[in-house]
Amino acid sequence: MKVGLLESRAARLGSYWAAYLKELGVEVVTPSLPDAEALALGQESLKSESLPVQLALGRILALDGVDAVLMPQWAPVQGDAWSEALGELLSRRISGLPNMIPVPDTSEGLESAAAEIGLRLSQNAGGVRLALERARIHAAGPRAEMPPLNAPSRVTVGVIGPRILLAEDVLAGQLRQALDALGLHAVYSHELPLTEVLKRAERMDNVATAPTGERELFGAASMLSGKGAVRGLIFASPARDGASHAALQRLAAQQHKPSLVMTVDAGEAEASAGSWPELEAFRDRITLGASARAVTPGESA
Template identity: 60%
Template structure:
């Protein structure tokens, strides 16, 4: 059996799943097509889809003939059909794709999902148990450290957006480079300690019924928004992702700091509106004291 493994959508536990397949004796393959070519391939087939979906599709098509494709689950947003059922929607929109399965990207449910997957692939409970034991260290959460919030001679800006965008090195690089070019110090939500983000997310109004993706965005904003070093907030939405854009526009009302909502497409390197935003948050920043009540913890 040949199984494709995607590292898109801000995957954090790709090493775990790759090692697990190897321990099962299953051939695991990853797409080697450059991101720009994979995106073009996906865009040609689904021109109206969100950028992250186009990239996933391109990666799937680049795998060639495989028996199964594994991809990370993503925390959905309100009204987010793609986030809730990406494998099913891709199969409905395009015929001839290999079977796809979304797997937990961390959390306690990951081991249970691995057990079910191993049974499905090998029908050998003993081998599955041994494989799980050998890859157990890779399931442990990484060490959680806050990113540096200050940088010499630069003004810090928080960049908050879905992990599928900012956690993907190919999709998120253009915006970071543009901010760096403007002399800013961007700190992204993808860099934040997940446990601290989750704790802040539980303080969201109606958190018990809020979608996981919305709580993650809210928690990220609140974790950065209270830091005196952060002078402005960029809310970044994947291009053509209406659910993400709507969620971020709602989130913009949750901060009193200067805020800008932008869309980010594959390969995009310029956002004309960033210059005016930079000027807005940097003029007098060095002399401006931290606002009363800001949380530096």
């Protein structure tokens, strides 16, 4: 059996699934296109959908002759159908896609899900047990440490957004370059230690019922807003992702530090300060102490 593995830069446990499939003796296929070409391919088929959905589709279409595709699950926010059923919705929209199997991207329920998937792929219970044991070393994912909060001669801002946006350079790379060009030191939510983020999320009023993605966003905002070095918060959502944008707007409204809610598109703006007027105005607001607010859509006090 040939199994496709989406090498998403946002996946926390990509190395686990790669090692597990190797131990199972399954032939693993990875996307054959560079990320920019995969994104363009997905945009051709799903012009009106969000950037992460387009990128995921492009990567799937770049998998040649696979019987199934393992897809790391996304952390959903309220009203986010794509994160909750990405494979199912893609199959409804695009005919001829291979069987898509969602897999956990955190340690919670990981081995039980891996065992079920292993039996489905190999029909060999003994081989599955051995593969689970050998792949267990990768189950914790990469170790995350608190990123530096200060940089010489730069003002620090926190950037909070879905991991499936911020971790993908093909989607958020221009935002990173623009912030750097503006002389800002950005600390990104997806680079924060997840255990600490989730501890902070326990302060949410509705933590028991909040979707995973909203808990992660809340925890990251709580961590960064409490740091004295962080002068302001930027809440970034992918273009055409209404659910993430609404969740970030709700979160930004709770902040006491200067905040900006913005959307990020790919391939439409040059990575220069002048192409991001809302960022330039926000930089001036937190560095110069300007009393006049720039008229920018989505900005929150």
